[in-house]
Amino acid sequence: MSAPDYDLLVIGTGSGARGVAKPCAQAGWRVAVVDRRPYGGTCAQRGCDPKKVMVGIARAVDDAARLQGHGVDGALRLDWSALMAFKQSFVDSVPKGVEAGFRKAGIDTLHGAARFTGPTSMRIDDREVSARHIVLATGAVPAPLPIPGADLMRSSDDFLDLGHLPARVVFVGGGYIAAEFACIAARAGAAVTVVQRGPRMLKGFDPDLVAILMERFRALGIDVRTDSQVTGIEQHKDGYRVTLDHKEEGASTVKADLVVHAAGRVAQVADLDLQAAGVAAEKGRLTLDRTLRSTTNPAVWAVGDAAQKGPPLTPVASHDARVVVANLLEDAGAGPDYRAVPTVAFSLPPIASVGLTAAEARARVKPVRQSCGFAADWFTARHNAERAYGYKVLIEEGTERVLGAHLVGPHADEVINVFALAIRQGLTTSDLKDVMFAYPTTSSDIHSML
Numbered sequence: 001m002s003a004p005d006y007d008l009l010v011i012g013t014g015s016g017a018r019g020v021a022k023p024c025a026q027a028g029w030r031v032a033v034v035d036r037r038p039y040g041g042t043c044a045q046r047g048c049d050p051k052k053v054m055v056g057i058a059r060a061v062d063d064a065a066r067l068q069g070h071g072v073d074g075a076l077r078l079d080w081s082a083l084m085a086f087k088q089s090f091v092d093s094v095p096k097g098v099e100a101g102f103r104k105a106g107i108d109t110l111h112g113a114a115r116f117t118g119p120t121s122m123r124i125d126d127r128e129v130s131a132r133h134i135v136l137a138t139g140a141v142p143a144p145l146p147i148p149g150a151d152l153m154r155s156s157d158d159f160l161d162l163g164h165l166p167a168r169v170v171f172v173g174g175g176y177i178a179a180e181f182a183c184i185a186a187r188a189g190a191a192v193t194v195v196q197r198g199p200r201m202l203k204g205f206d207p208d209l210v211a212i213l214m215e216r217f218r219a220l221g222i223d224v225r226t227d228s229q230v231t232g233i234e235q236h237k238d239g240y241r242v243t244l245d246h247k248e249e250g251a252s253t254v255k256a257d258l259v260v261h262a263a264g265r266v267a268q269v270a271d272l273d274l275q276a277a278g279v280a281a282e283k284g285r286l287t288l289d290r291t292l293r294s295t296t297n298p299a300v301w302a303v304g305d306a307a308q309k310g311p312p313l314t315p316v317a318s319h320d321a322r323v324v325v326a327n328l329l330e331d332a333g334a335g336p337d338y339r340a341v342p343t344v345a346f347s348l349p350p351i352a353s354v355g356l357t358a359a360e361a362r363a364r365v366k367p368v369r370q371s372c373g374f375a376a377d378w379f380t381a382r383h384n385a386e387r388a389y390g391y392k393v394l395i396e397e398g399t400e401r402v403l404g405a406h407l408v409g410p411h412a413d414e415v416i417n418v419f420a421l422a423i424r425q426g427l428t429t430s431d432l433k434d435v436m437f438a439y440p441t442t443s444s445d446i447h448s449m450l
């Protein structure tokens, strides 16, 4: 049998792929990466980064609106096409820069759609490539929605590329994408409706804090329809009709000029021909052991959104990559450690969460103290003219270790990282109280939150 072309072939060029390919090349392995889309993956081109640029501008408009009469005189207007051009200035350089980075590291850069032809071989367009190890870092795609008219929905990729923002926008689903994009669209002047199947938006976040955020959504004019499932979309001369089915009230319709899929994403593994490699999957999920290796093909590993072991977030993809590198290069037999993964929905204002939830705390044998409050009268809230400010911190009784933290309000997206550090390092409330936080900052409120 001839020697494989590479020690390692990585499918994808996003955060997970980069985190695996580069250290292996540095260790002297022959490595290739492949992508069928422009290099760089979701986060930098169609996710976190372009979204954050857009939220930043929406926040500037929001700040000005809230501070009207407190020194700001005259409303700001969001200029959609200038915003898009600014966003694009970050995205345009990504593919070239990422590919150059791989090449500089001595990695072969291939282009095309990869699919398995055997346990250690893949076809990339018309070329056959073999490798000792194959890492799937293929990311995720919008979950298929089995409703009539599903093809009329636009994806988050499309929303981030809209040349013009239509007047009426409906988001199907009420998670991260809906929360973030709804705020951008509302601040840009669109009439926004969010249709959420469950009893509230942002189901992974603290319910009391989501309730605080929802007051702000109402003030922004965002119409949130909870307990409602989208059952169909039709195209009419004057736009789309989105049919909803409310749990108790039954069917109704909402008119829209744009309908955006915000109903969850699934691992992008359906078109890899996993069977040809003997890679097991169940209901679209790869079957992986605790070291992120396929249980049925020891040459195949997965990281990030493709692995779906941890929450589908960029820092998790990078963490998975470090784990797989340790397993590939040192045979470490390591598994990921998803304790205290902080997460933020970049709404206006942001909502954030890390560690134990209040519901998990109630189910625990060891008692947990909850320190929580609605902090609209604190200095941070008042000088930002922001009523949506609240916190919930979960503390183990006896040891006083911080186990969970949940925040909504100004700079929640930054302050959550302090709690992530505390939880990950097993710090106690007195450890945190011992820290002198710069004043006046939102982090300096942490002492009062404990």
Ligand SMILES: Cc1cc2nc3c(=O)[nH]c(=O)nc-3n(C[C@H](O)[C@H](O)[C@H](O)COP(=O)(O)OP(=O)(O)OC[C@H]3O[C@@H](n4cnc5c(N)ncnc54)[C@H](O)[C@@H]3O)c2cc1C
Residues within 6 Å of the ligand: 011, 012, 013, 014, 015, 016, 017, 034, 035, 036, 037, 038, 040, 041, 042, 043, 044, 046, 047, 048, 049, 051, 112, 113, 114, 115, 137, 138, 139, 140, 156, 177, 268, 271, 272, 303, 304, 305, 306, 312, 313, 314, 315, 317
């Ligand atoms: C709108 C949006 C906003 C987000 N915002 C945040 C955020 O603020 N913070 C956060 O932490 N996370 C955020 N996420 C999630 C985050 O982007 C992902 O968790 C992360 O990018 C996953 O990285 P990855 O390396 O696993 O996959 P990806 O970066 O998705 O890379 C997968 C790559 O594989 C390629 N590929 C797939 N199949 C094949 C094939 N068969 N052949 C060749 N190439 C293939 C794809 O083209 C793609 O380039 C967001 C996601 C979205 C959609």
Ligand SMILES: NC(=O)c1ccc[n+]([C@@H]2O[C@H](COP(=O)([O-])OP(=O)(O)OC[C@H]3O[C@@H](n4cnc5c(N)ncnc54)[C@H](O)[C@@H]3O)[C@@H](O)[C@H]2O)c1
Residues within 6 Å of the ligand: 145, 172, 173, 174, 175, 176, 177, 178, 180, 195, 196, 197, 198, 202, 203, 228, 229, 230, 231, 261, 262, 263, 264, 265, 311, 312, 313, 343, 344, 345, 346
């Ligand atoms: N800030 C961030 O970190 C960030 C931002 C955007 C996306 N992401 C990642 O991307 C993933 C996908 O985001 P998302 O917002 O699409 O999914 P999500 O999982 O956050 O939320 C989807 C919601 O849609 C609801 N839903 C599903 N089908 C429905 C239907 N037919 N009608 C009404 N509601 C329906 C679900 O109940 C769920 O609450 C997330 O899991 C997240 O990890 C992260």
